[in-house]
Amino acid sequence: MSPLMSLSDLRVEFDTRHGRVTALSGISLDVMPGETLGIVGESGCGKSITALAMMGLIPNPPGHVTGGVIEFDGEDITRASNRRLRQLRGRDIAMIFQEPMTSLNPVFTVGDQIAEAILLHQDMSRAEADRQVIELLETVGIPEPEARAKSYPHQLSGGMRQRVMIAMAISCRPKLLIADEPTTALDVTVQAQIFDLMRDIQAKFGVAIVLITHDMGAIAEMTDRVAVMYAGRVIEQGTSDQILDTPLHPYTRGLIGCIPVLGRAAASTDRLPPLAEIPGVVPPLHLLGDGCAFAERCALADDHCRAVRPPLDDKGHPVACHHAGEIA
């Protein structure tokens, strides 16, 4: 099976006041039709920029795609015209964002905003579009869809707004749905509702999902495969079980070990053991050197790590570490 979306050696740079910095330095990723790929990492690792790159929405200025290829359904969209990109956006590739509170335009009704996407990509009368809006709102589980279509965003709760965003995203039956931290701003019960909805929609329409998150729990629950990112690179990649059960990169291990796992030893009256720590912080992009970007925080790092950047090699699954699998 050929991938639906494929990034190869993608480079994205940004102009900042520290000069030009590399936000993505040679990312390669495949998204297969109908699967859910998770992209996980701390803030500043480049996961949201990867998502925007897939949409062709890197803000320019200050961003520039300076190398690599983005292929969607076999078509190189790095070379596609703006017109072609606009055709794909919203119709074949759709996106939902982190902040449902600010992602909808406050001066239009939610019905109008969904209808706008429908009318843009489908040959349909306004009345038909309106009917479809109601249907979509029903699909995403919004009660009283007729009344809600006439609501403005501020009249809806955060969870409802994220449902509206999802309705808008699936309005043209896209092949790929990119979800950038879709539940970070929401309460946990609402997060669960949104995740359940995304799963239902995937089952119903067969849409492939790219889920961007910092939450390993969400990765476990939602994804088939995972790419772990650090400082603008993919440092480990594999099936979700591979990554969660046999992580090879010390960073991935740290990320998993530092989470207080809910439900583990729930009935134990003993104190839970201390969490694993990753010392230090993610280095700023303009201070990245030649070696492994994680070396500064890594207990396994040696001079070789600081001098030579490890390539992404298959060591059971792809991992970019000179000491993959070793334990400190």
Place this chain on the structure above:
Amino acid sequence: MTTPLLSARKLEVSFEIGRKGFFGKPRLLRAVRGVDFDLMPGRTLGLVGESGSGKTTTAMAAIRLAPSTGGSVSFEGTDLMTLPAEAMRAQRKHLQVIFQDPYSSLNPRERVGAIVREPLDLMNVGDPAGRDDRVRELFGLVGLRPDQMSLFPHQFSGGQRQRISIARALATNPRLIVCDEPVSALDVAIQAQILNLLRRLQDEFGLSYLFISHDLGVVQFICDDIAVMYLGEIVEYADRPTLFSKPRHPYTAVLLEAAPSLLRRKSAGYRRAGMVKGDLPSPMNLPKGCAFASRCPKAQERCRAEAPVLRDVGDSRVACHFPLD
């Protein structure tokens, strides 16, 4: 049995929000509705809930950083609610706070050394000359270098700022620290550093924490006792093993079901057993019966008619007519 360090009885907080019409009655939002809790010395009591549950308001009202409209709170036998302003100010030496947002909880115009020193100055702790030594000691305790004392907050990362916040809270050797979602604004890797630090400090100084969080994983890691809040009320109150292994209130069960966990795998065909529908009802017009009834999978006629009160069920205290086994 030891006496609690901090205990609240029938704590109430209401806000006036707007009026209906020009001369209408002010509308009341009841943010905290009759909350009771006891925090034992050396232990950590977690207040858990989603946004709108009133957990932060409860804690802030308990130490009089937010006005309460009813009830009493006693701290080491002193009723804080009736204390005159000056006496309350003196008590603050013993009750400190660590805030949620590392970016807005430190005054950007002050050097961090001065920020940590300020409580010592305001509370007249120790002699002025010794205070600098104390600040240096505190920096060491929270894992910062004393030479960083002259820097400004914006020169630190989020995790470091939270350490500064902790140092400030520790300065006066308080007995109680209110931790208001101290790690929820941090990246997971940094979260672990801070959680471990908080626990180490507790062991070292015998601190008691009132710990507010929405993250059940964090609560399970750090808390000894837990109060689950929903719309301004405690719906379940139990110690950690009891709550996490045997949730009695349907809302607690729902929270546990909703929170993502590494143990639930898509690859293993995980499907959520069932989830509440809809959103929180408006706190402006609360239902007559149980506040959770409108979303509860187990709600019955009685739940909508009659509000349940907190009562003993097994090892827990639960406010539910039909608690889970």
Place this chain on the structure above:
Amino acid sequence: MAMMRYILQRLLYGLILMLGVVVLNFFLIHAAPGDAAEVIAGEMGGTTEEMMAQIRAHYGLDQSIMVQLWIYLKQIAMGDLGTSYHFNRPVTELILQRLGPTVMLALSAQLIAMLLGVVLGVLSSRRPQGILSGFVSVFSTVGYAAPVFWTGLMLVILFAVWIPLFPVEGYVSARFRGTGLAYALNVAWHLVLPATTLGILFLAQYARLSRTAMIEVLGADYIRTARAKGLGEGKVTFNHALRNAVLPILTIAGLQFGNLISGALLVETVFNWPGMGRLAFDSVLRRDYPTLLGVLFFASAFVVLANLLTDLSYRFADPRIRTGGR
């Protein structure tokens, strides 16, 4: 229904503000050094004791101050703002005569400034580092720094003296006898320079403001959403962004009406435009207090009314306020 109640509330509040203006006026006259009767008598040319007494009785100046205030308020409630010392005619009548030209000048300047300013701002916001953006920044600083009366005088030198395209001053040509459209055209011809002068001042501010507002809005999450739908830049800019950027622009527009009146006052003086500003200037020169205070009263009323209209349009433009959301 809710709208009607809101309008009534705002009108009531406006009336209270106007009452405040009147009371302030009254106390200002009384706080001023010198006896009002003396001033009036001086204006009438003579200060005999008998005349002063007569004047005191006539204006109620021999009564206690609260009684005087009551009389003053009653008069104003009847639309009587007193009699001009200089013209010896009711102030209300004098001002009503001058109201038209001032409103015409102020509104045409405001309209030009807003429309052009928003267009400039929107166009320049699309390239925040571009040439047009630079021009807007420089132009707005220049427009702000140049005293408006001086700009007017410079325009006179330029377009009335060196390149005589427009008249130097006045409302209609002195010997003009046309009516209807011809008359209107003649007035419009006279209006060009004053309106441009006043317009430049505000154009600069609107251009800068709408540029900032648009740049801000274009960075908002919902703009990213609109792009992610596949909308073209034109629709993103004009449908999604401008609709939101209009809100801060309206807010500022509402706060500008007071300044607009102040600017109009200077411009009318420069171009001898027969409006309220010119009247205020003349009454200052002649120490004609009733007229001056009458102008202040009317100008404040204009601002109150303009603010009310701004508020209403804001409510119309922002559903969050209209539907009573947060």
Place this chain on the structure above:
Amino acid sequence: MTKAVSPLGEAWGQFLRNKPAVAGLALLIVIVGFVLYGHFLFNADPYRIVWGPLTAPGEREGIPLGTDFLGRDIFVLLLKGGGPTMAVGLSAALLTVVIGIAMGALAGYFGGWVDDLLMRLTEFFQVLPALLFAMVLVTLFAPSLVTISFAIGIVSWPGTARLTRAEFLRIRELEYVTAARSIGAGNSRIIWKVILPNALPPLIVSAALTVGVAILFEAGLSFLGLGDPNTISWGQMIGQNRNFLLEAWWPVAIPGLAIFFTVFAVSLVGDGLNDAFNPKLRSR
């Protein structure tokens, strides 16, 4: 070891990197220096008639900018006229800022009825057309530099008050204010030591712009003949010479340019400060 960088120090560094702002500051220093110390260099009586009226600039040696309608040297008048203009500008701006900050701080910090009362007062003063009201004040109370400064100050403060209030409302809710309260700080300490220093950046910017507005205001009043009759000012020069505009443009144009460049310089500095304090806007 990392060096301490205070937020103000950082903003100042940003300011110095902003070329237009530094140019504005330089221009401002030149103009102020010229006005303050110019008469040491060119000591002359501004009221003295030096040549025929309305002599064009450069027409006669020693009178570089020509003469006005009475035959006085425009260059010398310009030197003398700057002082009152700037003095009024500065003192009016000071008054504006003091009233505005006091009103805004009280309203924003205490809220409730204090806020209601002060905001109604602010709205009231915003309804009065500023120049007209200042005219009334100056007409009723004899025009002098003090009256004029006072009149300008009393009509300009609402803007500053609103800004201060908004800042106080915003900062009041931030956690470091609660933190200050949690370590026992009282109201006055919180207002002056905690909130005000953090509210200062936009207030400094607005104060700079207020100086510009006050200078324009003074010029407007003087132009209308409502300036202090015992001094010379730039606006007054324009007002006096404008009746001769059709014969001679320079006695009107030159003092106008002086006002223009002063305000221009002030607003460049103000914009520079604004950019320095708001790095977010700069990076866009």
